[in-house]
Amino acid sequence: MNMFTITIPASSANIGPGFDSAGIALSRYLSLHVTKQETWEFVHHSSHLPFVSHYEDHFIYHAAKQIAEVYNHVLPPCKVEVDSEIPLARGLGSSASAVIAGIELANQLCSLSLTLEQKLNHATVLEGHPDNAAPIIFGGFLITANTGDGEIDYFEMPPLDLDVVLYIPDFKMSTETARNLLPASFSRKNATTASGISNMMIAAFVSGDYLLAGRMMEKDLFHEPYRAELIPNYDEIKVEAKKLGAYGTVISGAGSAMISFVPKGQGNQIAAQMKAMLPQYDIAPLKIDHHGLQVSHCEKPLRMTAE
Missing domain, CATH: 3.30.230.10 (Ribosomal Protein S5; domain 2)
Structure with missing residues (x-):
């Protein structure tokens, strides 16, 4: 070899x-x-x-x-x-x-x-x-x-019948910086609620209910509320992508990129429309x-x- x-x-x-x-x-x-x-x-x-x-x-x-x-x-x-x-x-x-x-x-x-x-x-x-x-x-x-x-x-x-759209800003965020934004602990009430949301999202994806999965994606309590303020255009991307038909939009990993799950076959169209709104971003329609x-x-x- x-x-x-x-x-x-x-x-x-x-x-x-x-x-x-x-x-x-x-x-x-x-x-x-x-x-x-x-x-x-x-x-x-x-x-x-x-x-x-x-x-x-x-x-x-x-x-x-x-x-x-x-x-x-x-x-x-x-x-x-x-x-x-x-x-x-x-x-x-x-x-x-x-x-x-x-x-x-x-x-x-x-x-x-x-x-x-x-x-x-x-x-x-x-x-x-x-x-x-x-x-x-x-x-x-x-x-x-x-x-x-x-x-x-x-x-x-199981294989998901959807596309993804990726939004990459010219802005780096280290995992260490992103982790330091998170609380050291959660109350039992908050942890139970956050865990239930996670369980519901996974169950929705397994069953193919992408609308429910998308709603649960955007209700995270573990990390997104603490990291959102450092993510450029966080709220705008979520709102505009939803208007265009995205099931849900979240921070990709620790950020600074964001990612939308969108209906199969609509990735190119949604990416093009989002690019017109955010020309400074590298916006890419991708496959899983x-x-x-x-x-x-x-x-x-x-x-x-x-x-």
Whole structure:
């Protein structure tokens, strides 16, 4: 094996009240084209990727090295060409995508034959929680729970008959900053109400009642009320998207991007109309990616598109 390509989707976590538990894979991608050679080299082909002066400082290399060491392996040197459609610090799982890229890089280079569940467990250790990692690895819409016993439980939602519209401002928000906005604890009453809203949203998605799911998305009590004031045009995006037919609009992950769930086939139209209102935004109609992490052994880089 001298050449292969790793393709990893973006993700959006929380989906409103599914805080640190719910996540979907999206049709924007991070890709690594890997060729074995005598020395390590990382080459970036995207403005979304940060400058790194030395391969040992590269986030993906660091994750790969950690996984290789768990299994008592040494990474063989490679040239890694990296391309990305995932902007940093916008709530689109850029960190989780890079972590999983590193895990899979080690898996391929060291012939570890990791299962999907092992990859999820490793990603959760490196990331801290599985809400972005699970959809990136499996594709689709997943609910996860880290119950503290060393295993990650997950549930794959049935395929959703809808599109999504993504609103990306020219404004970064670190996960740490977003977390610091949240209260340290909730009263029993508020926690019970918030949990009920989350349960209702998941049940509505499973049953295909997207109108109910959309209403529940927008009633979150866990994080959106505390983060909304730092999200540009938060109220305007929600109101205008609803007028155009969106089921629900929420903060994507920790922000600063937002995401709408819209009727199937209407993503392009709604995105175009929202773009006219918010020309300063990168507004993209996307699909839910159902492939997840992909590896191709080929001569040229491949980019997957969601069906």
